[in-house]
Every structure is written in structure tokens, then in C-alpha cells.
Amino acid sequence: MTHTDKTPFILLLALVVLLALGPFLPNWLFLLTMSLGKGLVVLGLVVLLRTGLVSFGQGLYYCVGAYAVGSLSQFASVKNALLLLLAGTLVSAILATILGFLLANYRGIFFAMLTLALSMIVYGLLVKTSALGSTDGFNVAPASLLGKVISGQRNQYPMFALACIVAFVAAVLTNSYLWTALGQLSSAIRDNEIRVEYMGASVRSAIHTKYVLAGALAGLGGAVTALAIGHIDPEMAYWTTSGEFVFVAILGGTGSVIAPFLGAIIFEFIRTYAYQYSPNTWQLVLGTAMLLVIIFLPAGLWSAFARLRRRT
Amino acid sequence: MAVILNTKGLRKSFGAVTAAAGISIAVEADSVVGLIGTNGAGKTTFVNMVTGYLKPDAGDIFFKDRDISELHPRDITRLGICRSFQIPQLYDSLSVFENLVIALGIRDRNVHGSMLSRTFKLVPAANPLVVAAAEKSMQRFGLLEYRERAARLLPEGVRKLLDIAMALISEPEVLILDEPTSGVSADEKFAIMDMVMDAVRSHGCTVMFVEHDMDIVTRYAPRVVAFYEGRILADGKAAQVLSDEQVQTYVIGGLRTLGTGASDVSHA
Amino acid sequence: MTEFLAVLVDGLIYSSWLFLIALGLTLIYGVMKILNMAHGSFYALGAYAAASMVGYWLNHGHAPMASYGILIIAAVLVGVIAGPLVERGLLRFMYGRDEMVLLLVTYALFLILEDVIKLIWGVDPYFVSEPYSLLGTIDIANLTYPYYNFILVGVAVLAGGAVALVLQYTRQGKLLLAVIHDREVSLAMGINVSRFYLVTFTVGTALAAIGGALTAPTVSVVPGMGVEVIVLAFAVVVIGGLGSLQGAALGALIVGLVRSAAVHYLPQVELFCIYTVMALVLIFRPKGLFAAAEVRKI
């Protein structure tokens, strides 16, 4: 594992390609933007998965990030896209820091279930808040950047470009984090917590940090989604949403920070086609696709790409 | 010589079983001490208490006159007491090199303050210093040929070595080895101990090791402490302790049934 | 006072309903370490099978009383058909994979079954309310309850008791406990683990189906009826401690009583109460009420 990590260059390449191709596939821009938003959440999940932790409650931060954006533009009429994204990320990070003190003690299925319970409680709170439209949620006004309205426009490109750049930055930072000693602790903790403690590192604080990172990324993903969709509702915190993120994480694989975005994009495309061409049995199609991946690509779609790269 | 590690009346019981009934040992700096005793005599419990894995029910542990009996393993490690394990505790899915790099990454944090502040400047696997240190350690313990092999795929002897190598990474002042040669073939065991001792000598370090193998004990431990049912049966020069009558009957007798070359001891 | 009695009765009825569903889930987890997302789909399958079979029976003017038997038969059929099909046909290729992967396999299965059910029965509701009112009603705390509700309680107690007895007193049961305790050792001891997996999964599936079949007369059997019960059952099982029988019972009882108390005294909080209970229990007992014992690592 000597540090010959090409990931940042691949990411940069991907960014350039996406930005360049964007104008030529206007019909797919929205779908791609959504995938990137989802990919950000899943990226955080991957950090946890590498540590051997599965959160069934990332929807909580996804939703909180989105609601932070929505409320700010609704009640404080903040319109600056970057500001909104930042806010969404921060609010989620803060919440994750608080809950992290509790969750850092949990492992395995109990970690999963406690995260699920917490997100469902938030879901309940939002359903009860008719001021925020209960389950109907409310619309997010178009946001602007450099004095130019970028979301809620017929032309999706600006929003798409923003999502690309945000995703790129997040991916690169996360990647370099994963290479640091603290990042490397992930697999160590997954393999053997006792040894980690006996080497003189605190498993608890390491997990806490990772949880906050995952929360922040989920918040960012939620914020991007809120801007792109222009509407938010409590469904974002419902357990099925979180389940979908885990699904995409496994689909993509945890081998690289690129995997989550790959997984998200492919997932969105499968689902859209299933929706359009077998409206009565799209769940069947989705489930089957999922099984095939789990059976034939145990390490996720990424493993297939990794293999190709090794060949070439 | 100065006492570096000093335990006073350590007691620990699990339900009805008393694993430590008042253990008091004073260890001088740079000495080598062998702990012997049959299974269940309380050796590992003692080690676990000294390293903070178990909290003693009563008694104190002093490291350089500082009471460490309430500390976590990580704090004790940072103070300079490291250990290896009876069953090697490794990062099984990672390669030998990765195991060591992670160990070094943590050491750097312990040596140089905040992990984040430092590690964002430094990606261990990319840092020549770290790589050099890892390679030095691999070379010293003959692990180079296994550099890229996942720990779970290593032969038991090599796992032992890696386990010890990781314990030594942070150059502790006190090194505690829990049965370093158990599960290792007879022809490997001396080699292992020699490597460990060389490594230790390269920087001054106190060594305490739990052993069933009397050959190892007699060859490497000038001082021996014999455990029996949570008590210290005898403590002193190896020759005396091993020839002690009670030790012969309760400890070595018990061990002979294990057939760990106790026969040699008779004409030791 | 009468209201308090009502809380107890309603809570008890709801608890037994929960327990019937959670029992199979916790059994499957205990033995196979699979948290079965498709459990809700088997519940729905049971409901649909029961609804259409009983419907057929009554439409042909047969004795209504027999419909209770048919409910159970329908459920058992679902169990012995769907259970082995899924376990042999899919799950057994997955053993040894990570718990989370298995969770996702069953999630995929859940998605597939949702549509399979729709393809078989369509989206229109099915009713078989006859068995519900057939036995008449009884007044408790000056409230009217159909006797059927207490049949549900009876079946729940019976099912739980049966499983407990089998585990405690039969040889097979003891072997199963060994498998639950340590799969590797059991394998080494030459226990035919894969057979136990098959049996366990079939029984678990049948239990879910029975839960659905007995619910069918009280509801309108519609698509998606399985979704809501999954997470409920999860909550119950986690509160009790995964894989623990008495845990599931206690968990069901707690959730049932808390919910019915909420409905009677504080309807506004009904939505949260289950998850709050789950969170609180996990905060104070991180591995649930009946946690499996930890083994010493070093």
C-alpha cells in the first residue's frame, strides 16, 4: 500500500469529463445531479463501513441538511447556494457530534438499529410540525451563485456543475483523510479493537470522528438534493431512505471514494429505466439487479472496475 | 537498580475463582523477568491488570512511582508499557507492512501530539521515515518476505513475531510478552526469542515474559517468578526458583505433564 | 380504573400480534444470524393466502367454523413452500457472508416479493372478516371485544411456549441451541447445521405467515401491508435482545403496553413511542434486554 494513490487524478478526470459532457446530455443532468447528491451521503456511509459500522439512519443527516437549507431560504431568505450547502453540512455535523458521544459505544446491528431509531424519531418530529408542512414538506426557493440563479431553472447545467465540483472536493478530501493514520485506523478498528487500544489509540474517539464526517457528508448530500429538487419532506429521514443508501453503498463497494458515486449513478439509472419500462414491476427489477450484484460482484461494482484497471 | 514497575497486593477474582490473591512484584529497570506457572495460575490476569485491560479489585500498580492501576491500556501504552499476546492480536485483513504502518501512525500521534494536526501533514504510507521504520522492524524480525501477505494467512510463528514487532514499534520502556513461543515449533522458539532480545537490547528496555517452556526461561530470564493459584510461590534467581521444591511439584510438575521440555530442567 | 384495564387489554392484544411476528424473526436471527427484511413479505403472503383460501371456502357455502383451521393451513402452506424455496434457492449460497450483506439479500427479496404478491393477487383489497365476528363478543371494562382477539393472544402464547419447549426439552432443540451458541463448534461436533438452517427458516417463515393469516380477518389485505410490520418487528426483537425468545416476548409486551397507554392517554405521541422505547432501551442496555453473553477475548 505504498502511497501510489491515483484516485485524485481519476476524480479530476471524471470531473472534467462530466463538466465537458454536461451540455450535450441536458436530459440526464438532473438524474446525475441527484446521483451525486446521493453519492455524497453514501461516501460518508463508506467511511463507516470501512470501520465495520453500518448506519441505518444516515437519512437523519440527509434530512437535517435538506431542512437546514429549506428553512434558511424559507425563513431567512438566504439565497446563496454555497452558503446554503455550508449550512446544511455544518448543522448535520454538529448534530452528529452530539449524537456521536452516544453512538460511539455501539457496534454491529445495535449501531444500525440505534441510528435507525434516532432517525425515525426525527421523522416523527417533522411529521408533527405542521409549520413545516408535516409529511407534505415544503418547496425550496431557487438558490443563486455569483448573482446568477442556478437551481429551479429549465437549464440544469449550473446546478449540475455545482454538484460535480462539491462532490469532487468532498471526494478528494475524504480520500486523503482515508490515507492518514486516523483514516487507516478504519480497517484496524474493524479487524481488532483491542490491538488498536493497546497501540495507544482511542477507538471511541476515532469512531466518533468518522461518524461526524459521515454525518457532515450526509448533510451535504441532503443540501445538494434539496437545491436540485426544490422540495423537501420528512420522507428523507424515513428508514427506507437510509436503507437505500446502504443498498447503494454495497452496490458500489467500499474499495474507493469513487465507488459511492458510481453506485449511485448506476442505481439511479437502473431505477429510472425500471420505472419507465416496467412500471408495474420496477421493484422486482430493482431487487433482482441487487441480488445479481451481491452474488457476482461481492465487493461491489467498483471491484469490476478495479479489475479492469489492473488488467490495463 | 531503580524499580520501574511495582505492583502491591494486586487482587482479582472472577466470581468464585480467585485469579490474583495479592500479587506484589518489583521489577528493576532493564532487567528481564520470566513468569511461570500452570494454566490458570494467574499469569495472564496479572499481565492484563498491569496493562490496564483488567481493573484490579484491590492493590496498586506503580510505573516509575506513578499509580497506573486506573488507566486504560492506551494510556499505559503511551506511558511506555507495551505487550504482546498469547493469541496474536493483529489486523488480520491487512498485510504485514500495513499492520506496522498503522502501528507507526499511532505511535507518531502518541509521540507528537494531536493525530489530526500531524497526520494531515503526513500520510504514513507515503512518509519515507515511516516506511523506513516499518522496513527496519520487518527486517529485524525476518518479516520482509511476508511484507505484502495478509496477517490472517501467516504461519503461527510469524504471527507471533509480527505481534511482538508491533508491541516494540513504540520503543516501550517495559515490554511484556505473553507466551511468546507458545504454538511455535521447537526449532523456531529460540530464534524468536533471540530476535526479540536483540531488538530489545538495541534500546534499553525492561522485559517481562510469561512462559511455559523451561528452556526459554532458563536461557533468557535471570529472574523468575512462579505463580500458583493466584499467589506467588517463589521469586528470585532462576536457578533457585526452578530448584525450589514447591515449584518443582506444583509448577514444573504441572508443566511436565504438558511435556514442555521440563526434563532439561532437572540438570539445569 | 376501567380505562387502565382497557389499556392492559388493548396492550396485551397488540403485544401478542407483535410477538407472533417477532418470534419468527428472532428465531431466524438467533440460529442463522440473518435479520430477515423479507419477514414482512411472508407475513403479507400468509394474509393473502388465508384471505383467498377462506374466501373460497365460504363462497362455496362450507361450514364457517372450519375457516379457523383454513387460516392456519394457509399459513403453514406458505411456510413450507416459500421457506425452503428461499433458503435452499437463495440464502444457502450466502452463508458466511457479512451480516449486513445477508440483510441486503433479504431486502432485495422483500422488493421482489412485493411485486410477486401484486402479480398474483393484484392491488384490490381482500376481506375475510367472517372469522373475526363469528365467535361473538365479550364485554371487558364496559368495552366490547370480539373473542377472536383473545384467540390471537392464545395462539401467540401457544407458539411461544411450543418453541420454548422444543428448544428446552427435545434433543433436536438442544442441538439447535448448540448451533445458536456456536456455529463453528457445532459443525465440528458433526451437527448437520445446514439442515437446522432449513428447518429454522421454514418455521420462522411459517410463524410470520401465521401472524399474517390471523391478522387477515381483522384488516383489508392490501399491497404494502408487510412493509410497516418489518420495522415494528425489528424494534421488538432489538429491544428484547436479538435471537432471544424471552426477549422477543418481553419486547412485544413493552411495546404493546406503551403504545396502548399512549393511545389512551397521549394520542399525539403514538408515532414516536415505539422508537423512543427502542432508543431508551438501547441507551441503557446497549445489547437489548436479554443480551447474549460476551466471551473473553484475551
Next chain:
Amino acid sequence: MQRNASHVLRAVLFAFCLVLVSTMVATPGAAQQPVKVGVVTFLSGAAAGPFGVPAKQAAEVMVEALNAGGKVPGYHAKGLNGAPIELVIIDEAGGTTKQVTEYRNLAQRVDLVIGYISSGDCLAIAPVADELKKLTILFDCGTPRVFEDASYKYLFRTGATSTMDNVASAMYVVENKPGLKKIAGINQNYAWGQDSWNDFVATMKVLKPNVEIATAQWPQLLSGQYGAEISSLLSSGADVVHSSFWGGDMEAFVLQASPRGLFKKSTVVLTCGETGMYKLGNQIPDGTIIAARGPFDMYAPDSELNRWFRKAYMDKFGGVPPSYPSYKMAQALLGLKSAWEKSKVQSPADMDKVIASFEHLTFEGPGGKVTMGLGKGHQAVQGMVIGTVKHEGSKVTYVNVKHYPADKVTPPEGVKAEDWIKSGFKK
């Protein structure tokens, strides 16, 4: 070439007849390009059975008849100005995030969209419709917020809001049980249930200021088990129990509550009761107050159009009568047809003309007259009808049926429903 000529000939003849029978003129040539209509409705999940599929089936019946031409009373012209209608149907399940995505994909493939049962979806789709400049007709969702919070150019709703359901139910209850003192409610714990209950209570407070609320139950959506709730309703001693339950939840509630005598103890109002009536049949006790979210199904006028619609629907789907979602879908399609032909457009290209003539349009549906009277002419208003169940032998009939004219149960332009109710229905 030969073919083409014959086409023209036929079209001219056809047009000539049309001139005689109606003012709608289908001019030749362009009239053959099919108009693609996207239909979004629940095909899976709990809402598919009661709403989604009946709506979809209605769309199929209507389009078949309209394309054939000369079948639908009052709408004799083929398709839309002679252009056949082609349906593209997708599932509404999966939440707003997914729906906005699917709406955008759909918009690329169709000329206009009719759909949406969930209020959340309607609110989310609304701004996107204007963004994409795609004519979008909401046919069923109930929340008044759509046109109260904002106004749109490309968005229309041919169904009335849920306000009138609960306002009218409250009026009906007060007229028929003047002595009532206590009311109770059981509503699903989500926006629809909350809004319905709030409107009902607000109206009650205006009509009977001293009415007491015995209990308000909030079971989770699709929970299916209402034992404790029913106990609490029984012991509350309420004269009237209000519920906006729909689909499986409503049916389960009836099945569980009636053996326990809730329907004997109190009068139960089911504002969405109609969808379950046909299947529930005798399960539904006498004296239950049933609404159909408008003048639909059993409350529909005995018009030629309605008779035709019921017959066509039942013939196609094995004798199952159309329920209110079917009526509302038919209404949406007929609204579209009226607007389209009023604007005399030849191709979907000049959609703006259609929109212009859709605004403030008045047209006939199987449920009677519909006026696009609110939301600057984009929101339909319609009268409300409520009745009480009475069994005649094995047959379910509805007695004491009351009609409420639109202006009595809907707020005036620019006034939010809840403010209007609180103001005591000021005009």
C-alpha cells in the same frame, strides 16, 4: 400518396359533420399526430388499490372512447381535435424525491402530464411544471396549499381541494344531529389526516362554538391495527366520530370497529368512505355518513355522460363500478379536451393557447359541472354531496343525501381555506 389523399378526403368529410354538430373544428392534416399524455398514478403500494388503479382504468376507458370518437356524450369529436391521445403511464409510488426525478424524465417523452394523488407529490411537482413549461393537470390530490402558497402558469387542478370535504361533513353533521355535544376523530398521522381533522374541527367551532372534543386519535399511516384507538373512541362517548381514513386503513377500521359497536355508539363520518363501499358492502353499518370527495359515484348526477361513463367502465372491468378517483381522472381528461378544442390548436406545439383557454374554463364531467374558479383560474371548484348509508335488504343505498353548492364550501379567490373557515365563511 394515394393514402394521403384519402386521408384528406376523410378528414374534410369528418370536419364537415363536426361543423354541423358542434363548434369544434378539427382541421385536416396535422390532426393525425398523436398527443402523448403522461399519466402518473399509484400502481404499487397501499394507494394503488383504492385510487391509483381505478384512476388508471378510467383513463384507459376514456381515451379509448375519445379516440374512437362519437361515444362520449357531449364530447363527440375524435381525440383532441382529431388527434388521437396516447397514454404513457408510470407509478407514483416512492416519495417526492423520486417523483420529481421521474416527472422530469416523463416530461421529455410526453406533451403533457395528468396525475398525482399524493399532496406531497403535487406540491413538489408544481414548480417543476412551470420550470419545464409542461402543461400538468393534477387530478386528485387535496391540499389547498398548491394554489394558496403560489400561482402557476402551466399547472391546473381539475379536482376540488379537500377543504370542502370536511367543511361540508361538519355542516351535514350539525344539520342532522343538532343535539351533538362531543366529537372525536381518528385520522392518519400525516398531512392529509391532520388537515382534514383541523378543517373539520374549525368548521365545528364556527357552527357549534361549545362543542367538546372527546379525543383525537393519530394512528400511524398504514398501521392497520386500531384496537386501542377504537377502545378509546368507544369510551370517549363522542356523538360523532370523524375520520379521513382511506383505502386499506379505512376498511380495516370499519372491520374492526363495527363488531365492537362503535357505529352504534356514535355516528361515524368517513370523508373518503366511498372508495371502500363497493367491496365492503354489508360490512358498513347503517347510519354511517359517507362522502366521495365530490359529486361522484353514487352522488353523481343522473346525466347522460355519467350513465355512459359508469356503463363503459363496468363493461370493461367486470362490473366493478368506477369510484371517485375514476371520476376525477375522467374529469381531468374531459377538462383537457374542452380546453384543447376551445383553443382550436392543431398540435401540442402551441400549448400556450390550450393553457389560455383552460383558465377559468367551465366544462361538464361525469360528476357534473366543473369550474376552474380559483387559483387565477387554475383550480377547479365543484359542489359537495354527502349522504347516509341505509341497507335495503342486501343492497346498500344512501339516504338523506345533501348537496352543497360550491360557493358554500369553498373559500373565495385569494383567501386561505383555514382563514376563511375561521372568519365564519365570509365571502
